[in-house]
Amino acid sequence: xxxxxxxxxxxxxxxxxxxxxxxxxxxxxxxxxxxxxxxxxxxxxxxxxxxxxxxxxxxxxxxxxxxxxxxxxxxxxxxxxxxxxxxxxxxxxxxxxxxxxxxxxxxxxxxxxxxxxxxxxxxxxxxxxxxxxxxxxxxxxxxxxxxxxxxxxxxxxxxxxxxxxxxxxxxxxxxxxxxxxxxxxxxxxxxxxxxxxxxxxxxxxxxxxxxxxxxxxxxxxxxxxxxxxxxxxxxxxxxxxxxxxxxxxxxxxxxxxxxxxxxxxxxxxxxxxxxxxxxxxxxxxxxxxxxxxxxxxxxxxxxxxxxxxxxxxxxxxxxxxxxxxxxxxxxxxxxxxxxxxxxxxxxxxxxxxxxxxxxxxxxxxxxxxxxxxxxxxxxxxxxxxxxxxx
Numbered sequence: 001x002x003x004x005x006x007x008x009x010x011x012x013x014x015x016x017x018x019x020x021x022x023x024x025x026x027x028x029x030x031x032x033x034x035x036x037x038x039x040x041x042x043x044x045x046x047x048x049x050x051x052x053x054x055x056x057x058x059x060x061x062x063x064x065x066x067x068x069x070x071x072x073x074x075x076x077x078x079x080x081x082x083x084x085x086x087x088x089x090x091x092x093x094x095x096x097x098x099x100x101x102x103x104x105x106x107x108x109x110x111x112x113x114x115x116x117x118x119x120x121x122x123x124x125x126x127x128x129x130x131x132x133x134x135x136x137x138x139x140x141x142x143x144x145x146x147x148x149x150x151x152x153x154x155x156x157x158x159x160x161x162x163x164x165x166x167x168x169x170x171x172x173x174x175x176x177x178x179x180x181x182x183x184x185x186x187x188x189x190x191x192x193x194x195x196x197x198x199x200x201x202x203x204x205x206x207x208x209x210x211x212x213x214x215x216x217x218x219x220x221x222x223x224x225x226x227x228x229x230x231x232x233x234x235x236x237x238x239x240x241x242x243x244x245x246x247x248x249x250x251x252x253x254x255x256x257x258x259x260x261x262x263x264x265x266x267x268x269x270x271x272x273x274x275x276x277x278x279x280x281x282x283x284x285x286x287x288x289x290x291x292x293x294x295x296x297x298x299x300x301x302x303x304x305x306x307x308x309x310x311x312x313x314x315x316x317x318x319x320x321x322x323x324x325x326x327x328x329x330x331x332x333x334x335x336x337x338x339x340x341x342x343x344x345x346x347x348x349x350x351x352x353x354x355x356x357x358x359x360x361x362x363x364x365x366x367x368x369x370x371x372x373x374x375x376x377x378x379x380x381x382x383x384x385x386x387x388x389x390x
Contacts, residue, residue: 009128012137014188015080015121016144021181022084023148024155026110028174029094031153031250032160033103036094036167043100051104055111060346062115067123067339071332076120076127081185083117086110088178095171118342123335126326128190134326135276138319139268146261146314150254157250210336214328219344221280221383222321226348228287228375229314230356232256234368235307238294241365242303252307259311260318267312268319276320280383283316288376295369 037043037051066083070076086109093106122138129137159170232253239252271279286309293306321341329337359368
């Protein structure tokens with residue numbers, strides 16, 4: 001019986017493969033999109049930055065609203081489907097784009113879809129699991145998600161090398177895994193309500209009470225983590241600085257996602273035998289070590305080692321945060337809690353980009369990563385003294 005109880009439910013596996021397929025579809029495009037905008041459409045760096053900034057801002061806002069809607073009215077599976085559908089429906093517009101404005105619109109719908117599906121999807125995972133398998137379930141879904149993040153760019157590269165030199169043709173091919181992910185949602189995702197939510201509709205007044213002291217402390221830790229973990233763009237720039245050839249620089253992010261994918265599930269399973277807080281602390285140690293290696297690396301091999309350790313940091317922390325949010329929030333308010341947590345963490349991630357960029361410009365690239373290590377150390381101190389976990 002204990003083994004049966006600890007088994008990961010079918011719905012979690014299905015959502016994991018949905019994430020895998022959608023990430024393959026999205027990353028096939030995102031890996032080539034800057035090149036397409038700059039080369040084919042003649043977009044400036046300002047426009048490329050604007051497209052990314054508006055898209056991420058839309059995703060942040062949508063995360064909160066989708067969580068509230070899921071808890072207020074139910075229908076989590078429907079919200080998940082609509083979120084993924086918007087992502088899939090945006091793909092043809094990338095392929096048909098003849099102006100930057102079309103790309104901006106497609107990116108906006110893609111990011112709104114991402115923001116819409118995240119909170120209800122994570123709440124569904126919480127609904128179909130219990131304390132014995134919840135952390136492992138989030139780890140499995142995150143591991144498959146990260147696998148899509150490195151399979152997508154590899155597939156896009158292979159298609160360009162062996163099939164076509166047309167970027168738009170690769171964009172059309174990205175539709176295939178996207179459509180498959182929609183079919184998986186329809187056929188394989190369970191729409192199980194949690195506890196009291198199945199008996200009555202949650203009022204807006206109840207939703208307003210989602211920010212308990214425990215969730216507030218968790219949000220603060222998530223914000224500190226995001227301030228320490230800046231955009232991959234700075235790792236890419238650092239890779240160029242140590243001499244990695246331009247054609248191979250995308251493989252740096254691929255290597256990070258491989259480490260993330262391979263470590264996420266086994267590390268999350270440790271949450272059943274040790275406090276989740278300890279895994280977050282381990283993740284912070286990985287992050288600080290990665291930042292130090294990246295700051296002082298003078299060779300390609302050293303930089304790649306730092307990238308792998310950075311991936312291990314993600315594997316040790318991302319699914320654990322999902323587990324802690326699920327366990328901290330009331331069962332009928334989980335989707336809202338996920339939305340709130342992701343919103344503030346996302347805002348902090350945007351702020352960390354500004355901080356990292358300022359350190360890069362004012363003091364030099366090495367100090368960007370030293371700053372990340374300092375933030376990681378500060379977060380570790382906060383975690384050891386403030387965060388309350390079971």
